[in-house]
Amino acid sequence: MARCLSFYLLQALAFVATVGYVKAQVSQGFTVDTHDLTVLLNGNKTFEIYASNNIGVNANVQLIKQHEDYLDLDPESFVYQAGSSFSQIITVTGRHAGNVEITASSNPSESWITSDLFVRVVVAKSEAIIYTSIVFGWIYFVAWSVSFYPQIWINYRRKSVEGLNFDFIALNIVGFTLYSMFNCGLYFITGLQDEYEERHPHGVNPVLLNDVVFSLHAMFATSITIIQCYVYERGLQRVSKTAFGLLAIFALFIVISGGLAGGGVIHWLDFLYYCSYVKLTITIIKYIPQALMNYRRKSTVGWSIGNILLDFTGGTLSMLQMILNAHNYDDWASLFGDPTKFGLGLFSVLFDIFFMLQHYVFYRHSRESSSSDLTTDTAVNNEAQNESIEKY
Numbered sequence: 001m002a003r004c005l006s007f008y009l010l011q012a013l014a015f016v017a018t019v020g021y022v023k024a025q026v027s028q029g030f031t032v033d034t035h036d037l038t039v040l041l042n043g044n045k046t047f048e049i050y051a052s053n054n055i056g057v058n059a060n061v062q063l064i065k066q067h068e069d070y071l072d073l074d075p076e077s078f079v080y081q082a083g084s085s086f087s088q089i090i091t092v093t094g095r096h097a098g099n100v101e102i103t104a105s106s107n108p109s110e111s112w113i114t115s116d117l118f119v120r121v122v123v124a125k126s127e128a129i130i131y132t133s134i135v136f137g138w139i140y141f142v143a144w145s146v147s148f149y150p151q152i153w154i155n156y157r158r159k160s161v162e163g164l165n166f167d168f169i170a171l172n173i174v175g176f177t178l179y180s181m182f183n184c185g186l187y188f189i190t191g192l193q194d195e196y197e198e199r200h201p202h203g204v205n206p207v208l209l210n211d212v213v214f215s216l217h218a219m220f221a222t223s224i225t226i227i228q229c230y231v232y233e234r235g236l237q238r239v240s241k242t243a244f245g246l247l248a249i250f251a252l253f254i255v256i257s258g259g260l261a262g263g264g265v266i267h268w269l270d271f272l273y274y275c276s277y278v279k280l281t282i283t284i285i286k287y288i289p290q291a292l293m294n295y296r297r298k299s300t301v302g303w304s305i306g307n308i309l310l311d312f313t314g315g316t317l318s319m320l321q322m323i324l325n326a327h328n329y330d331d332w333a334s335l336f337g338d339p340t341k342f343g344l345g346l347f348s349v350l351f352d353i354f355f356m357l358q359h360y361v362f363y364r365h366s367r368e369s370s371s372s373d374l375t376t377d378t379a380v381n382n383e384a385q386n387e388s389i390e391k392y
Contacts, residue, residue, distance in 0.1 A: 010350040028053050029113040030061065030080075030104070036204070038122045038130070039071070039094040047119055049087040058082045059106045059113055063090070066101040070094075071124055073102070094123035097330035101202060118202050122329055129328040136321040141210055143314035147278075148221035150306025152228065160233040161225075163302015167289035168245035169229065173222045174247060175282035178254075178275040180215040183207045185272045195269045243289065250278050283344055291358070299366035300359040308359070312352035319345045 031052045040046040059080040072093040080086055092102075100121045104114040124130055146331050155161050160238040185192050195206060254275065260270040294300050322342055326335040335342055 005364070027314050029055060029110075029115060029117070030086075030321045031116040032119055035118060035202075036122075037092060037119050038124060039092050039372055041094045041097055041123060041125050042125055043094055046089050047092065049086075049117060050090040051080065051084075052116070054083050054085070055080060055110060056082055057110075057113075059108065061104050061114065064103045064105060066103075067096070067098065070096040070098050070100045071121060083293075088143045092121060096249065097328065098127045099329060099331060103202075110184065119204065119224075120204070124328050125327055125330070129324050131259075133321050133324050133328070136154070136324070139213065140314035140317040140321070143310045143317070145214060145217055147307050147310035147314065148218065148225070150304040150310070152221065154302070154304045154306075155225065155232055158232075158302070160227050160235075160302065162233060162235045162237065162239075163293075163297070163299070164225075164229070165290040165293045165303075166229060166234075166237050166239045168286055169222065169225055170243050170247060171282050171286040171289075173219065173226060174250060175279045176215055176218040176222055178279040178282075180212075180219055182272045182276045183212045183215045187212050189324045192269055192272065195267060200271070232247050240289070246285075250282075253278065268334060280344065284347060285353075286350075291351070291354060294355070294363065297326045299363050300355070301366060303355075305356070305359045308352050308355045312349060312356070315345050315349040315352065319349070333351050 029052065031050055031071075033048040033050070052191050061079065061080065062077045065071060065073065072092070072095060074091045075088075077090050090148070100123065102119040102121060104117040106113045117155045143328045155164065160328065186196060186205060190284065196203070256268070257274045261268045290303060294303060319342060322335055322345075324330055360374055
C-alpha cells in the first residue's frame with residue numbers, strides 16, 4: 001500500500017510539473033540588491049535600490065516601515081528623474097529586535113513602479129546567538145539524518161528484525177513520502193512556487209535544499225529497513241490491521257485530494273498542504289505501536305536505542321534553536337502563536353524520553369533469549385521443527 005501511495009503521489013506531482021505555468025517576471029520598476037537583511041540592534045546595514053529598466057516617468061518614492069520604532073532608514077524617500085540611470089543606497093539602523101518589512105509607495109501611484117521594492121529586515125540582539133543557532137541547526141540536521149542507521153546496523157548484525165515494530169516502519173515510509181512530495185513540489189516545480197508567491201507576495205519559500213535532501217534521504221533509509229524486514233528473521237511480526245486501516249484512510253484522503261486538484265476544484269498547492277497534514281498526523285501517532293510492543297514484550301531488544309538518542313539530540317536542539325531565535329528576534333509569537341512545530345518537537349522528545357526509560361530503567365534486565373514473546377515463539381517453533389525432523 002505504501003508503495004502504491006508513493007507511486008500515485010509521484011504521478012500527481014509529475015502532472016503538476018507538466019501543466020505548471022511559468023510567469024514572465026520582467027521587473028519594470030524599482031528593485032533592490034537583496035530582499036533579506038539582518039541587522040544587529042543599534043547596528044547599521046545597507047541595501048541598494050536601483051531601476052531595473054529605464055523608467056519613463058518621474059517618480060517620488062516613499063519607503064514604508066511595517067513597524068515605525070523598529071528601525072531607522074536614511075534616506076526615507078527619494079526622487080527619480082524619468083529615463084535616467086539610478087542607484088540609491090539606504091542605511092538601516094536597528095532600534096528594536098524583531099521582524100520588519102520595508103515596502104514603498106510612489107507618486108504617480110502605479111503598482112508596477114514599487115512592486116519589487118521590498119526588504120525583509122530582521123533586527124537581532126546578538127550576533128553570537130545567530131551563529132549558535134546556525135550551529136544547532138546543522139547539528140540536529142546531522143543527528144536526524146544519521147538516526148536511521150543504528151537500527152539498520154543492529155538489524156544487519158543480528159540478521160533479524162524481531163523487536164522492530166512493522167507498524168512504525170509502515171507509517172514512517174508513508175510519512176516521509178508525503179514529506180518528500182511537499183518539499184520537492186515547492187522546491188522544484190515552478191507552477192507551485194508561483195502559486196505560493198501569489199498567496200504570499202513578499203514571503204519566502206519555506207522549503208530549503210536541506211529539507212529536500214533530508215526527506216529524500218529519510219525515504220531511502222526507511223526503504224533499506226523495509227528490505228531488511230523481508231530478508232531477515234522476523235518471527236511472527238507483521239503490519240497490524242489497525243495500521244492497514246489507518247493507511248487506507250490516509251490513502252483515500254490523498255487520492256480524493258489529488259482528484260480534486262486534478263479536476264481544478266482545489267489548487268495543487270492545497271493538495272501539498274493536505275499531504276503535510278497527513279505527515280503531521282503520522283508524526284504524532286507513529287511511535288505508539290513501538291512503545292506498546294516494548295511494553296508487551298517487557299523488552300527493547302531489537303529496537304535500537306541509538307536511533308532514540310540521536311532523535312532526542314536532534315529534537316532538543318531544534319527546540320533550543322526556536323527558543324534562541326524567539327529571544328534574539330523578540331519574536332515569541334512565532335513560538336507560541338503557532339505552536340505546531342514546537343509542539344511536535346516536544347511531543348517527539350517526550351516519546352524519546354519514554355523510550356529511554358523503557359530501555360535503561362523499566363526493562364534493563366531483559367535478555368534477548370527470554371525477553372521477547374516473539375523471540376520465544378520463534379524459538380519454540382524452531383525446537384518443534386527440530387524434534388519433528390529427529391523423529392524421521
